Amino acid sequence: xxxxxxxxxxxxxxxxxxxTPFTKDSGVSTLTLACRAVxxxxxxxGLAPDDVDGLATHRVGDSAxxxxxxxxxxxxxxxxxxxxxxxxxxSHAVVGQxxxxxxxxxxETVVCYRAINARSExxxxxxxxxxxxxxxxxxxxxxxxxxPAQQFAMYARAHxxxxxxxxxxxGALAVxxxxxxxxxxxxxxxxxxxxxxYLASRWIxxxxxxxxxxxxxxxxxxxxxxxxxxxxxxxxxxVLVSAAAWGGGTSHLSCDDPTVTAAAALAPRLYAQAGxxxxxxxxxxxxxxxxxxxxxxxxxxxxxxxxxxxxxVASGATALDGALPVNTHGGFLSEGYVHGINHIAEAVSQLxxxxxxxxxxxxxxxxxxxxxxxxxxxxxxxxxxRA
Amino acid sequence: xxxxxxEPDRDSRAWWERVARREFxxxxxxxxxxxxxxxxxxxxxxxxxxxRWREVxxxxxxxxxxxxxxxxxxGLRDPYLVVMVRLKAVPGGLVxxxxxxxxxxxxxERVRGVFTQVDEELIVLDWMxxxxxxIRSGENSPxx
Ligand SMILES: [Zn+2]
Numbered sequence: 001x002x003x004x005x006x007x008x009x010x011x012x013x014x015x016x017x018x019x020t021p022f023t024k025d026s027g028v029s030t031l032t033l034a035c036r037a038v039x040x041x042x043x044x045x046g047l048a049p050d051d052v053d054g055l056a057t058h059r060v061g062d063s064a065x066x067x068x069x070x071x072x073x074x075x076x077x078x079x080x081x082x083x084x085x086x087x088x089x090x091s092h093a094v095v096g097q098x099x100x101x102x103x104x105x106x107x108e109t110v111v112c113y114r115a116i117n118a119r120s121e122x123x124x125x126x127x128x129x130x131x132x133x134x135x136x137x138x139x140x141x142x143x144x145x146x147x148p149a150q151q152f153a154m155y156a157r158a159h160x161x162x163x164x165x166x167x168x169x170x171g172a173l174a175v176x177x178x179x180x181x182x183x184x185x186x187x188x189x190x191x192x193x194x195x196x197x198y199l200a201s202r203w204i205x206x207x208x209x210x211x212x213x214x215x216x217x218x219x220x221x222x223x224x225x226x227x228x229x230x231x232x233x234x235x236x237x238x239v240l241v242s243a244a245a246w247g248g249g250t251s252h253l254s255c256d257d258p259t260v261t262a263a264a265a266l267a268p269r270l271y272a273q274a275g276x277x278x279x280x281x282x283x284x285x286x287x288x289x290x291x292x293x294x295x296x297x298x299x300x301x302x303x304x305x306x307x308x309x310x311x312x313v314a315s316g317a318t319a320l321d322g323a324l325p326v327n328t329h330g331g332f333l334s335e336g337y338v339h340g341i342n343h344i345a346e347a348v349s350q351l352x353x354x355x356x357x358x359x360x361x362x363x364x365x366x367x368x369x370x371x372x373x374x375x376x377x378x379x380x381x382x383x384x385x386r387a
Numbered sequence: 388x389x390x391x392x393x394e395p396d397r398d399s400r401a402w403w404e405r406v407a408r409r410e411f412x413x414x415x416x417x418x419x420x421x422x423x424x425x426x427x428x429x430x431x432x433x434x435x436x437x438x439r440w441r442e443v444x445x446x447x448x449x450x451x452x453x454x455x456x457x458x459x460x461x462g463l464r465d466p467y468l469v470v471m472v473r474l475k476a477v478p479g480g481l482v483x484x485x486x487x488x489x490x491x492x493x494x495x496e497r498v499r500g501v502f503t504q505v506d507e508e509l510i511v512l513d514w515m516x517x518x519x520x521x522i523r524s525g526e527n528s529p530x531x
Pocket of ligand 1: 416417418419420421430431432433434435
């Protein structure tokens, strides 16, 4: 065993979660959304703004950084902050790094937030913004290949060609997550759908239909990270950060096998840190920018053999009453798209036993993941545990 | 305007100039001989900087494809087919292009590159079945 300078596992906790409503047009700035979510998370934890000594976010040039949010909330001297460039692949890295900062003593109370007007201001790969500032986009944009829906559809078809994954498998995931969202008062889309509804939804980029794609949402979500010791004295049941792991990923232009994500290499590190395995996970909130990204993660995080993610979902295993309830809030597909932080917040709700009609009975261990490493070669994930 | 235009950077400008002359070139590492794409200063295999252009046949195999049916790009008329091709010359290398055949691609089929004159200033590399003859290059022409 390598000598460790820092005791990390279970030494920090998420002590509060906060949301703004999810809408299609917030009518306010991302700075306003961020402030509202930060204050809501502090209220949930029973903390005051003056308790905060750290702020962290991730963004792709589309939101308010800590250097704006801090002053806007009168936080004049933050002892730690992070403005992480990146999309969904770094959402969990932000919370992991906040936990590291707290464990190292650089800060005691860090609020991690993501504020986004993904429908009314900056649509990913759509209208309202230019092309992403990416080195690789020059080799794709001339072909009309620019949007995440197109890129993930490309990877999904590769998986379909290699393993026989079918539309019905992708559809089963969309149907299951909508059923979860029907039990979530926060969800934007709560009307149940059937497989026929899925198959009848219009093409976006074959093999993806409309119901393969996440919502485009205005909203914000925040979580409060502090020491486990301090969290025990606060208002809510603490949820411990048992593991935080980072990983690589594939480039658009260089990749040996696009059907295996960086999560496959990250997962053993993550599980080892927490001292458990996939069989110990009670609930999984997996990054679902598109249906396919969940299917490939079910394989790469070890819940089913490679290539069998589709049949695993179609078997009902990921439903609320299945072997591994997945995206109990409805996910980006049906709750709303807050770029990963709402997955972490839902895991916290489940581990506190406060998820209402969608509660997984006795949930003690949750896995929550970021985008598994496509597009931007990076990924990250957390294992959270009821204290 | 017919969709987005490539924005070359300091590493890639010379590559695009070659494409404009209907040449497909990759970099060959002086030290270890590894071929690489896209153009970059360093060889990822041996981490050295010296390299030369090496013209290769634009050949590969179909790894995947999509049919885009949403107007993601102003000026492009959908549907259009984008293919992901595994390059024969570069280990692990993937490239993209529009598909220049009347029938859809097949998994793993061998394809070759065909240069498409998009407009007076821009030439790009597209892909077609190895066995076919180029049929047309007017796909994805500007919408009205
Ligand atoms: Zn070399």
